[in-house]
Amino acid sequence: MATNPTPARRKRREAAVPLVIRSLAGLTLLILLAPMVIVILAGLNSGDHLSFPPEGLSFRWIIAFLNSDIFLPAYGFSLVVALITMVFSTILGTTISIFLVRTRFVGREFMRAFFMSPLMLPGIVLGLALYLFYISSGIGLIRTIPGLIVGHILVTCPYVIGTVSAALVGFDTSLEEAARSLGAGRLQTFRKITLPVIAPGIVAGSVFSFIVSFGQFDVSLFLTPPNSTPLPMALYISLRYTFEPTAAAAGIFAIFLVVVSMLITAKLTNLKRLANVNFS
Amino acid sequence: MSNDHLLASPLHKLGKTGRAWLLATPGIVYFLIFFAVPLAGLFLISFDKPTAGVVEVQWMFRLDNFVRFFTRSLYYEAAIRSAGLAALVSAITLFLGYPLAYVIAKTLNPGRNTLLMILVLCAMQLDMVIRLFGLMVLMGDNGLINEFLRWTGFIGETPLPLMYNFFGVVVGLVQFSLPFMVLSLVGVIQGINPSLEEAARSLGARRWQTFWKITIPMSMPGILAGMLLVFAISFSSYVVPTLMGGWKVVVLPIHIYQQIAELGKWQFGATVAVVMFAISLLSMLVYQRAAAKASGGRA
Numbered sequence: 001m002a003t004n005p006t007p008a009r010r011k012r013r014e015a016a017v018p019l020v021i022r023s024l025a026g027l028t029l030l031i032l033l034a035p036m037v038i039v040i041l042a043g044l045n046s047g048d049h050l051s052f053p054p055e056g057l058s059f060r061w062i063i064a065f066l067n068s069d070i071f072l073p074a075y076g077f078s079l080v081v082a083l084i085t086m087v088f089s090t091i092l093g094t095t096i097s098i099f100l101v102r103t104r105f106v107g108r109e110f111m112r113a114f115f116m117s118p119l120m121l122p123g124i125v126l127g128l129a130l131y132l133f134y135i136s137s138g139i140g141l142i143r144t145i146p147g148l149i150v151g152h153i154l155v156t157c158p159y160v161i162g163t164v165s166a167a168l169v170g171f172d173t174s175l176e177e178a179a180r181s182l183g184a185g186r187l188q189t190f191r192k193i194t195l196p197v198i199a200p201g202i203v204a205g206s207v208f209s210f211i212v213s214f215g216q217f218d219v220s221l222f223l224t225p226p227n228s229t230p231l232p233m234a235l236y237i238s239l240r241y242t243f244e245p246t247a248a249a250a251g252i253f254a255i256f257l258v259v260v261s262m263l264i265t266a267k268l269t270n271l272k273r274l275a276n277v278n279f280s
Numbered sequence: 281m282s283n284d285h286l287l288a289s290p291l292h293k294l295g296k297t298g299r300a301w302l303l304a305t306p307g308i309v310y311f312l313i314f315f316a317v318p319l320a321g322l323f324l325i326s327f328d329k330p331t332a333g334v335v336e337v338q339w340m341f342r343l344d345n346f347v348r349f350f351t352r353s354l355y356y357e358a359a360i361r362s363a364g365l366a367a368l369v370s371a372i373t374l375f376l377g378y379p380l381a382y383v384i385a386k387t388l389n390p391g392r393n394t395l396l397m398i399l400v401l402c403a404m405q406l407d408m409v410i411r412l413f414g415l416m417v418l419m420g421d422n423g424l425i426n427e428f429l430r431w432t433g434f435i436g437e438t439p440l441p442l443m444y445n446f447f448g449v450v451v452g453l454v455q456f457s458l459p460f461m462v463l464s465l466v467g468v469i470q471g472i473n474p475s476l477e478e479a480a481r482s483l484g485a486r487r488w489q490t491f492w493k494i495t496i497p498m499s500m501p502g503i504l505a506g507m508l509l510v511f512a513i514s515f516s517s518y519v520v521p522t523l524m525g526g527w528k529v530v531v532l533p534i535h536i537y538q539q540i541a542e543l544g545k546w547q548f549g550a551t552v553a554v555v556m557f558a559i560s561l562l563s564m565l566v567y568q569r570a571a572a573k574a575s576g577g578r579a
Contacts (some may be wrong), residue, residue, distance in 0.1 A: 008407070017386050018487060024379035029396075031376065032403035032458055035414025038424070042417055051427060092307040099304030103297045115311060120560055122516030123510050124533045125322070125553040126315075128540065132325060132550065133318035135335050151313050157307075215407030218518050221537065232519075233410040239416060239523055248417075251410040258406045262398050271397040 036255055043248035050245070062266040065249035074234035075250060078214050081145070083228060085152040085213040090206040092153065093160025094198075100161070101168040112161075119158040123218025127151060148223045148230075155219050156209030163208065167201025199271035207265045211258055319557075326550035333544045345551035355535065355552070362531040363559055366515035368452040370507040376454070377506065380467035382495075397466075404459030412523050415452055419443045439505040444526030452524035453514040460513060461506040468502025469495070500574040508567040512560055532556050 042050040043065075046058035065071050100112050118126060130151050134141040141147030171194070179189045217232040224233055231250065238247040265271070282362035321337075329340040330348075349355045384400070387393045403411075418424050419442040426439040442448060472495060480490040496503075514520075516531035527534070532552055 015281050017383055018491075021379045021382055021489040024376065025383040028376045028458060028462070029399065031455055034418065035411040035455060036403065038414035038417050039410055049283050050424065062455045092310060096301045096307040099300045099307070105297070115307075118315065120512045120564060122512075122533065122553075122556050124516065124518050124536055126318075128536060128549065128553050129318035129322040130314065131540075132335065132546070133314075133321050136321060136337060138364060138428060140514060153310070154315055157311075164475075211405040215405070215409075217407075217409060218516065218533070220539070221518065232407050232409045235407075235413065236519060236523070239409065239413060243416075248413055251413055254407055254410055255402075258402050259398075262405065265401075266394055266398055271394055271401070280480070 013239070039248050039251040040255065042245055043250075045245065045254040049243075050244070050248075061249040062247045062252070063243040065253070068246055068250075070229075070234055070238075071231070071246055071250040074229050074231040076226045078231040081149060081152060082210045082214040084149055085156055086206050086210040088149070088161050089153045089156040089209045092204060093157045093205055093209070094164050094202055096157070097161045097164035097168060102173075104106050115161055116158045117216050118154045123155065124155065124221060127219045127222040130154075143223065143225050145225055145228065148220060148225065149224060150218055151219045151223050152213040157215065159208035159212060160202070160205030163205035164198055164201040167198040171197050204265050204269045207261045211261055214254070214257065284436045287326075322550050322553055322557075325547055326554040328547050330545065330547045333546075335546050345548050347557075348548065348549055349555060358530050358532050358535055359555060359559065361529070362515055362556075365449065365453065365529075365531065366511045368456060369450060369514040370461075372450070372454050373458050373510050374503060374507060377458050377461035378465060378503075380501075381502075382469055384462070384466050385469035387389040400459050400462050404463065408456055408517075408519055409523075411455060412452060413520065415455060416443065416523065419448060419451065443524055444528060446525070446529055448524040448526075449521050449529045452520040453517060456517060456520055457510040457514050460509045464506030464509055465499060465502040468499045468505075472498045501571060504567055504571050504574060508563060511563050515560065515563075516556070 038050070041054065043061050044057050044059070045054060046060060047055040052131055075275065100108065100115070130147070131142070134147055141150065175197075176189050176192050179193050180186070184192065215232055216230070217236065219231060220230055224230060229237075233252065234245050238244060322339055324341075325335075326345055327341045328345075329338050329342060329344070330344055331338065349359075367441060380396075380400070384396045385392065387396060416423065420426070421439040421441075421443070425442060425444070426435070429435045429440065430437075442451075476498070477490050477494055480494050481487070485493065516533065518537065521529050521531045525531075532555065536549050536552045536556070539545045540553060
């Protein structure tokens, strides 16, 4: 890695990306961001639906969302589920990563694949397996909030395992040994030496698990309690039958949540590291 | 820590590995109870005697469900459609995602690099149903694209069929899975030593030659990982085919939902789920084979 390129050198290298590649990259960025922009416009538009040419801006649908007895409770419910999920999968995911990185035994690779597999397993298959399990085991989780959270923890844990393991792999354990030999207790060593190093990984993992749970649809399909609808489910029903702009206004608040979470992650961790996380 | 010495003596005997096992016990137990056991149960039920409305295991195992799946075109064609769709989407996302990943990897300005990464991460993390709202407003019969074309006079009253068909599902799945492809590629492209490309250039290779002969082969691990990830997530999606396909593009997740929620055929629903699980697993094995080959070829 060239540590400190002079401005002139940097400019030359960046300009070296051919125009064809840059225009294709622009197209891709457009595909990625267009739906988000449209949702924001649809939620802020003054007409009954977003049309071309657009009619004008208003807060009418935002106010409708804040008074809605469908979307506002759904938003709140998803928020609570996501927060509880985040706490549990951060704790479980971090301990599992320490185990996976720090131990050496036959079948460790298999164990890693096992813990990461909820990511590759179709969400609807996982949801169905849990649903069948709840019914046949009779442990009282069928279509309950805890039963839903159990599923969300499974799909979000791999994100924490991925980010925390990536932070742990480069960690020099001799630092811990040095602290221990200088008389630090085990907990003290963890708090003062290990935790600061892996904290960015933990933060990134918990933000990921929060957002993934907040937007989770496939796993929730068979697990959702009858009286509490998560936001993605409420939006899905709206998209299939009524298509009201209030849903877009709810979308604006969800976009806000995602953007804030990502800004927090960017502030606290190095996003470049996220690109090196191995999720498989 | 005051209580550390109390814990120290029994824990010390365990040794470092033992303590790591102890630490991970809650996680391991959790995954065994809520992941391994339910999946095993799903397998068991998929082989059970098909009885509509009965969920409990009847312990009458047979192959009826699987025979039904592989002899009725309704089902095995859905499996082929699902896998073909996922393969097509992973090829398209590679074509669209590689240029953006390349630009991000080569952007050395930290501010611009972070901005691009945040945009991709936001696109990845935003709930797919919300993104589908945007796509449907854009691509519907009375959507923005059709209204714009009508306004400019390019088309008459009949709208361009952009949605509620195969094309719409492909666009939806590409939008859904693009960020995963980009993120799989950025790290790998960044990891390519720039002096390799410079060496090729100084030895007389043209820019495109360098790109095809050095950069692309060197990013093969990322390409394979990205394609596997995109295959897996677009193969699994339930919302995108239902909303963008308008129930006309029937994929395996739709069959699972119908068998369970609408017909009460629990055993056959489980069978479809097991087939999906098997195809996901198979794609992972193919990936590992290809990844081993790619890294072996270079060494």
